[in-house]
Amino acid sequence: MSDSDYRRDHRPERPAEESHFFAYLSRMKYIYRWGLMRNTRAENVQEHSLQVAMIAHALAVIGNQEFGEENDVGRVVSVALYHDSSEIITGDLPTPVKYFREDIRDSYKALEAHAERKIVGLLPDSLRDAFAEVIESARIEPEVQRLVKAADSLSAYLKCIEERAAGNQEFRRAEEFLRGKLDEMTDLPAVAYFRQRFVDAFELTLDDLSHD
Numbered sequence: 001m002s003d004s005d006y007r008r009d010h011r012p013e014r015p016a017e018e019s020h021f022f023a024y025l026s027r028m029k030y031i032y033r034w035g036l037m038r039n040t041r042a043e044n045v046q047e048h049s050l051q052v053a054m055i056a057h058a059l060a061v062i063g064n065q066e067f068g069e070e071n072d073v074g075r076v077v078s079v080a081l082y083h084d085s086s087e088i089i090t091g092d093l094p095t096p097v098k099y100f101r102e103d104i105r106d107s108y109k110a111l112e113a114h115a116e117r118k119i120v121g122l123l124p125d126s127l128r129d130a131f132a133e134v135i136e137s138a139r140i141e142p143e144v145q146r147l148v149k150a151a152d153s154l155s156a157y158l159k160c161i162e163e164r165a166a167g168n169q170e171f172r173r174a175e176e177f178l179r180g181k182l183d184e185m186t187d188l189p190a191v192a193y194f195r196q197r198f199v200d201a202f203e204l205t206l207d208d209l210s211h212d
Contacts, residue, residue: 056080056151062190086115
């Protein structure tokens with residue numbers, strides 16, 4: 001074996017590029033929603049994201065199976081999983097503040113877009129495009145955004161129902177607002193289908209749920 005062959009076969013491996021991407025994402029569990037409200041049980045962004053992904057999956061499947069839509073179920077679920085990832089940087093700004101004035105809303109949207117790009121930038125170069133497709137709002141198709149936003153509203157609505165069922169009236173106005181918002185989603189028949197078949201059960205106790 002020549003010296004050059006030996007050096008090639010025994011050269012030290014280059015250390016892998018370290019990324020903080022998933023360590024940052026894990027911090028979503030420390031960001032709590034409904035910061036201005038009294039909660040019977042605090043809800044963090046990570047668990048909310050899972051519920052939104054589950055509901056978005058259901059809406060996409062219901063749309064395809066029951067209403068002849070052609071939703072890309074996998075894409076909808078992936079976008080839903082990461083839909084609040086920017087809050088690792090921005091925090092969860094309360095809705096009354098976020099939409100208080102049009103200029104505040106526009107500034108917050110710009111901040112969200114910056115945060116999304118910053119998070120994607122934590123990834124190795126070879127992965128950035130793939131993750132940008134599900135994290136950066138500017139890259140997400142309107143029909144996918146629409147389903148994820150509907151799932152987000154349903155998740156918030158279910159939180160209100162659970163709080164009311166626990167005797168907390170703090171969420172009464174929020175529940176009314178979200179009910180009206182969902183009522184207006186007539187272009188998404190899967191939302192009405194989901195509400196008719198799955199929502200009322202969230203008011204039941206475990207004994208009621210377990211009863212045949």
